Amino acid sequence: MSILVYIRNVGGQLKKQSLELTAYAKAMADTLNLEVTGLVIGTIADDELKKLGNYGMSRLLKADDEKYNQRVNRVYTRIVEQAVNEVDAKYILFPDNAQGKAIAPRLSVRLKAGFIPQVLDLPSSYEPFTVKKRAFTGKAIATVTAHTERVILTPMLNSFGLRENARDLEIQSFEPHIEEPNSRLELVGKQLSEEGLQLADADIVVSGGRGMRSSENFALLEELAATLGAATACSRPVADDGWRPADEHVGQTGKIIAPNIYFAIGISGAIQHVAGVSGAKCIVGINSDPEAPIFEVADYGMVGDAFQIIPELNALFKKHIHENK
Amino acid sequence: MKVLVCMSYIPDTTTKIRFREDNTQLDDTTIQWVINPWDELALTRAVELKEDAGTPVDEVEIVMVGGVRCEPILRKGLAIGADKATRIDVEPLDAFQTATQLAAYLQGKDCGFIVCGIESGDYNEAAVGGMLAELLDYASVSSVSSVQFDGVTPIYQRDVANGKEQVKVDGPAVLIVQKGFARVPKIPNMRGIMTARSKPLDVIPAIEVDPLVEFVMYTAPPSKGGVKMLNTPEELVRSLSDEAKLI
Amino acid sequence: MNFQLTEEQIMIQQAARDYAQRELIQDVIERDEKAIYPTEHIRNLAELGFLGMLVDPRYDGGGMDTVSYVLAMEELSKVDSSVGVIISVNNSLVCFGLEKYGTEEQKEKFLKPLARGEVTGAFLLSEPGAGSDATSQQTKAIDMGDHYLVNGVKNWITNGHTASVYLLIAQTDPAKGHHGINALIVDRHADGITVGPHENKMGMRSSDTHSVQFTDVKVPKENRIGEDGFGFKFAMKTLEGGRIGIASQALGIASGAYELACKYAMERKTFGKPIIRHQAIAFKLADMATEIEAARFLCMKAAWLKDQGQPYGIASAMAKQYAADMAMRVTTEAVQIHGGYGYVKEYHVERLMRDAKLTQIYEGTSEIQKIVVSRAIESGDV
Known part of the structure; x- marks a missing residue:
């Protein structure tokens, strides 16, 4: 028996998320006296994969045939299923992002395994398997049990943190038997985006609201984000007005994110917006209105003119990062 | 071409969430139910495709798993522009039950594609779309931001980690959509509201299926420690680095 | 019920x-x-x-x-x-x-x-010399056989500039008093019509209000509504329904201001607690909520009577007078609750307060509504 961690392969690179997921799996494994096994699909160098050993993974299956570089959810599901059987995995962990959401539910059906997404903490019990998850878009926490033989989890990013736990990692080639051709889904076009960092992956998010007054003024936030290696985001009215692309909208009806730091700049902090960031470790509210509800949920707050504060902050962070290199 | 939209209903986003029976049940006495926002965007786009004479889409059907209380939600969907609504008569206990009920009804239905909102605002599982695709043995295309047509063949655009991809599927697909699929939900017009009652709303019995997981209890999220107000950008940088140790 | x-x-x-x-x-x-x-x-x-x-x-x-x-x-x-x-x-x-x-x-x-x-469309009843007193129309519509020849001035006309269709009330036969008044459908772009400048109003500033001058404007006979002399009754009957619209508008202005005031009172803190916990503010909000609910019931009752095909002129007069006066009180309190913020445009309530004032004036002032109600009391209809 083992715990299987699905390792996301982003163009030959690992994401920090996968390290955190491995650390989470290792904590479960220590309690249950199991090994942590990983599965990665597509081309990726062993040097990159070795990092996983630092967080407690002892064995990694690598299905690196080039034909799998193109993600097809249906095929990926079958590859994971075969890996589950190969290593007799009782618990299967996916990242709580678009890829995890695309494959884990499919696998749940194939394995008749209980599927628990948006997990907030380590399991509180294994008999029966019990864990806390996010519900009602952050307005409640649900305790969920699964009585199935296998269980699939997607722990939320930053819910657990990175914990080093070095191991010798054995990387093995894995050749799944996929009978049918890959071609039910055919790629007919692709555009690479300029901005590299995805909102869901970002440790730091710089987000602006109506208080930014115009689409042009978001340049200030982009500069701050560039300094911090952060992603940019926005509130709903900003996306609805087309000041920013719709996929940057964070909130109850947009993206739900849980970065380490969320800068809410010129965002009043309506309940629907806060629902999208309630998982953030630290919320920084910057608003000209001292009564803005964002200060009810923020960890740090500053009242003032964003157009003055942001450039100053940017300069200070630049200096700070330079000094601490 | 027919488009099927799977919908769920959730407490209105401004509703306070309370629980009863020792925090084991959602207290639904004062809840106003609304269409799950992502499903509303999915329906909006489906109706726009139907109204656009340049696409082969000519029919939109909405499907929901739920008790009689969700019928007003379905009629709102009809008012927005769906042609037909189907309610599968059971209050599901988990995503697997929902997906299984939908699959039993949708199996073999002639359609171009099936659309599901990425997740529902109640249990935030983001599971039904993927489960449904697996149960039907259809391709699933997630993070879909738009649908174009090459003749009668739909081309789906999806957001991937480093950009956008356009894909074509051999046979029907389950699309999992989020914000961006439509900009804002369509507001039903008077004609739509008036004709909603005359459109078919079929109720079909549920099949027997056990849930895979059980929601045993709810708790309130931990309350925040309170905001620390800072006066200068220097203080903020210092707090984030020295106190919170996040930078 | x-x-x-x-x-x-x-x-x-x-x-x-x-x-x-x-x-x-x-x-x-x-x-x-x-x-x-x-x-x-x-x-x-x-x-x-x-x-x-x-x-x-x-x-x-x-x-x-x-x-x-x-x-x-x-x-x-x-x-x-x-x-x-x-x-x-x-x-x-x-x-x-x-x-x-x-x-x-x-x-x-x-x-x-x-x-x-x-x-x-626009409804042209008020005149410089005849606002709420609809019987003394100075605008003339002279019967010329196959058409009416219209001369005169109307003012305070909502949609006066943007409308394409005018419903005009004018005097055809002064000797017959209000039985000599006709209602005519007039093309706003007909020859002889001059629309005056936009009125620079205190509130409802985004609606266009103008005076309209008629100089030898020919209106075909087939554009007359009803029999000859039906105009006054037409105007009175139409205004009965119009009052429901304005009453609901006043209701909306009040409930909009109330919602903003509630939100503000829960967020704004003084002396260490949200101001809604201070009785002075809490009681204001309680009064506002109750008055709004009362106005809503009056509006609904009038609307329901109309939908049932029953007489609703008195109910709509009560609804309009009460809702308009209530809106003025409630919006004023909403500004008060907001303190200094209430006096600046960004917080919306000052606009609602300016808008509320007009609901007490147009489509029959609050005083006119009281005349309608009190006459009904006298005649035993209330």
């Missing part, structure tokens, strides 16, 4: 709320400040069917009941009562008058485009 709204009524309420909270809110402050007519919004609301929502679908209307109309007017006016009055005039004066008293030909020609909201 049943206070339960139907599903359709709830859907219309939500549709109006969604449009107001999502779209009207965006530029309402700017439109108020610069007195800009909401062209784009009126087009969108026409597409949603609000401009002719009460008209029978046979004439391209929405076929909705008056209760739905009250709900829609309240929601739109919570954010933007200028949009409210444009819709109210079109629905409850112009479309209602044409649908109820017009001929089939008139409905086909004039009502249909109005109901679809492709064009808007």
Whole structure:
């Protein structure tokens, strides 16, 4: 028996998320006296994969045939299923992002395994398997049990943190038997985006609201984000007005994110917006209105003119990062 | 071409969430139910495709798993522009039950594609779309931001980690959509509201299926420690680095 | 008794709320400040069917009941009562008058485009020398055989510039007093019509209000509504329904201000607690909530009577007078609760307070409504 961690392969690179997921799996494994096994699909160098050993993974299956570089959810599901059987995995962990959401539910059906997404903490019990998850878009926490033989989890990013736990990692080639051709889904076009960092992956998010007054003024936030290696985001009215692309909208009806730091700049902090960031470790509210509800949920707050504060902050962070290199 | 939209209903986003029976049940006495926002965007786009004479889409059907209380939600969907609504008569206990009920009804239905909102605002599982695709043995295309047509063949655009991809599927697909699929939900017009009652709303019995997981209890999220107000950008940088140790 | 709204009524309420909270809110402050007519919004609301929502679908209307109309007017006016009055005039004066008293030909020609909201209409009753006293019309419509020749001035005309269709009240035979008055459908672009400058109003600044001068304007006989001399009764009957529109508009202005005041009172802290926990503020909010609810019931009762085909003139007079006066009180308190913030435009309540004032004045002042009610008391109808 083992715990299987699905390792996301982003163009030959690992994401920090996968390290955190491995650390989470290792904590479960220590309690249950199991090994942590990983599965990665597509081309990726062993040097990159070795990092996983630092967080407690002892064995990694690598299905690196080039034909799998193109993600097809249906095929990926079958590859994971075969890996589950190969290593007799009782618990299967996916990242709580678009890829995890695309494959884990499919696998749940194939394995008749209980599927628990948006997990907030380590399991509180294994008999029966019990864990806390996010519900009602952050307005409640649900305790969920699964009585199935296998269980699939997607722990939320930053819910657990990175914990080093070095191991010798054995990387093995894995050749799944996929009978049918890959071609039910055919790629007919692709555009690479300029901005590299995805909102869901970002440790730091710089987000602006109506208080930014115009689409042009978001340049200030982009500069701050560039300094911090952060992603940019926005509130709903900003996306609805087309000041920013719709996929940057964070909130109850947009993206739900849980970065380490969320800068809410010129965002009043309506309940629907806060629902999208309630998982953030630290919320920084910057608003000209001292009564803005964002200060009810923020960890740090500053009242003032964003157009003055942001450039100053940017300069200070630049200096700070330079000094601490 | 027919488009099927799977919908769920959730407490209105401004509703306070309370629980009863020792925090084991959602207290639904004062809840106003609304269409799950992502499903509303999915329906909006489906109706726009139907109204656009340049696409082969000519029919939109909405499907929901739920008790009689969700019928007003379905009629709102009809008012927005769906042609037909189907309610599968059971209050599901988990995503697997929902997906299984939908699959039993949708199996073999002639359609171009099936659309599901990425997740529902109640249990935030983001599971039904993927489960449904697996149960039907259809391709699933997630993070879909738009649908174009090459003749009668739909081309789906999806957001991937480093950009956008356009894909074509051999046979029907389950699309999992989020914000961006439509900009804002369509507001039903008077004609739509008036004709909603005359459109078919079929109720079909549920099949027997056990849930895979059980929601045993709810708790309130931990309350925040309170905001620390800072006066200068220097203080903020210092707090984030020295106190919170996040930078 | 049943206070339960139907599903359709709830859907219309939500549709109006969604449009107001999502779209009207965006530029309402700017439109108020610069007195800009909401062209784009009126087009969108026409597409949603609000401009002719009460008209029978046979004439391209929405076929909705008056209760739905009250709900829609309240929601739109919570954010933007200028949009409210444009819709109210079109629905409850112009479309209602044409649908109820017009001929089939008139409905086909004039009502249909109005109901679809492709064009808007205006109701021309007030004159420089005759506001609420509708009997003393100075504008003349002389019978010339196959047409009327119109001369005179009308003022305080909502939609005066933007409307395509005028419903004009004018005196044909002064000797017959109010039995000599006629209602005529006039093409706003007919020769001899001069629209005066935009009135620079205190409130409802985004609706266009103008005086209109008629100089030898020819109006075909077939454009007369009803028999010769029906004009005064037409105006009075039409205004009965119009009062429901304005009462609901006042209700919306009040409930919009109240909602903002509540939100503010829960967020704003003084002496270490939200100001809603100070009794001085809490009791203000309690009074506001109760008065708004009372006005809502008066509006609903009048609307319900109208939908039942029962007389509603007195109920609508009560609703209009109470809702308008209540709106003035409630918006003033909403500004007070906001303190200094209430006095600046950004917080919306000062606009609602300015807007509220007009509801006490137009389509029959509060005093005129009291005349209607007190006469009914005297005659035993109340």
